[in-house]
Amino acid sequence: MSESERITIYAAEESPFPHRVFVALEEAELPYDIIWIDLCDKPDWYTENVYPTAKVPYLVYGGPKLHPGQSPSPDLPQLGESMVILEFLADTFPKAQLLPSSPFLRAKARLFYKAVEEIFVPALIEVAYKKGPGETLYKALEHIQSLLPPTGFAVGDWSIADAAFWPVYLQAFVLLELKPPTLAPGSEEVLETLQNSPRFARLRTYVEENMTRPSATKRWNTETVKAKMARRLEFVFSGAQKK
Ligand SMILES: N[C@@H](CCC(=O)N[C@@H](CS)C(=O)NCC(=O)O)C(=O)O
Known part of the structure; x- marks a missing residue:
């Protein structure tokens, strides 16, 4: 190199x-x-x-x-x-080809990851760190799901639009399981809904398909992320964070 x-x-x-x-x-x-x-x-x-x-x-x-x-x-x-x-x-x-060559599909990829940044990420922050209701997360995820085609990746072939979404989506599960003190009671039900409700069936298939790619599993390991996030939450909520 x-x-x-x-x-x-x-x-x-x-x-x-x-x-x-x-x-x-x-x-x-x-x-x-x-x-x-x-x-x-x-x-x-x-x-x-x-x-x-x-x-x-x-x-x-x-x-x-x-x-x-x-x-x-x-x-x-x-x-x-x-x-x-x-x-x-x-x-x-x-x-x-991290983005499609067609200008229209490139624009659609941007629309998708803009929605991830502007709708899903804030919804997750609201729910995980501000005791927001599970419905906030459901609505955001429904919106993301509505942007997906019936099968396959966000804009057909795999693109950075897909990379934008699934790490944050999997992080949502990690946070719901770790239950920071800023999570409203009832996170088990939110977890259950995301894992099993037909409401999010397409989203689950989409993420599963992403996770079959070697690029996804090369560095992402949910157990490691969870262990490190648990340490980070302990650090943040023990008041040890530098101002
Ligand atoms: N919008 C940024 C977000 C990056 C971000 O917020 N990173 C957090 C970790 S999740 C961070 O580095 N925080 C530093 C800290 O909290 O000390 C991006 O997409 O890169």
Whole structure:
């Protein structure tokens, strides 16, 4: 791999957003380095030398191999925000077909992941962290489901629209099972509805189909995500989080 092509991703395993990036990189068969950030003990160098928002994921494109604590050269392309990173990868590696070539289908892919960002992610935050009712999550998921074709992926062939959705969807199950104190009582019923109700049958089939792809299971392991998320919730709700 030449230096101009090196891809470095700063990530945390319990966050669904870096998983979006891993899935796209796996689909594109691109090698990448990962620098893990412990969100329960966030190193100062990450905020000071790498990404001031201190969120994950963060991508650095090109340059020599990076190690924890180092600053990437400011001359290198660098990006935060998982969906922006996915679009960058789709544009930089068009042969990987991370987005369809048809302008209409590309636009539909964008509509899909815009709905994930603007409707589903806020609904999950509302339910998991603000005691919002399960119905908030159901309505958001119904909307996502309504955008899906009767079979297959979000816009036909697999695309980054699919990578946008399923890590956050699986994270919803992890949170419902872990029951942070900010979850309203009755989360078992929400879990049961999402797992078994015919109301979400198409969505379940769609996610199952995504999970048959090697790109999905290369880095996503629900038990690991759950264990790390449990630690993170303990950290956040014990009041140990840095202000
Ligand atoms: N909109 C961002 C969201 C990224 C995000 O919120 N990441 C969280 C983890 S889930 C984070 O890094 N938080 C840092 C912290 O809480 O210390 C994206 O899509 O990349």
